[in-house]
Amino acid sequence: MNYEQFIERVRKKARMGALIEAEKAARATLEVLAEHIKKDHARALGDQIPEEIKKLLREVSSDSPPEKKKEGLGEFFTKVSERENVSLSKAIHHSKVVISVLKDLLYWETIEKIKSQLSWEIGLLFEEVSSFV
Helix, strand or coil: CCHHHHHHHHHHHCCCCCCCHHHHHHHHHHHHHCCEEEEEEEEEHHHHHHHHHHHHHHHHCCCCCCCCCCCCHHHHHHHHHHHCCHHHHHHHHHHHHHHHHHHHCCCCHHHHHHHCCHHHHHHHHHHHHCCCC
């Protein structure tokens, strides 16, 4: 899947009108997610995700992110809402959709590595995401 297909899938799944909305939602969600993962894990995504998304994750991720952040879902969604400049309810929906589409691209082992760096609440986004969307 290339970047345009990723964004289009986000747009359709979230029932958005314009691609720019889907791109903003994806960028906001992925930036907040990347703050929680190590750079080497972002690099390890290899060919599983489009290059544009890998680049974003590498730029925002850290060599030493805070120790398994205790940030909960509320704070995660609030940050996405602020970056995307949408209501909290829209940010929640968009985040779940973006994570769902991302999850579809990743190997199980990769998902587990990412989840191991997240608080348990944020890690829940990678569980049965389809039931949220």
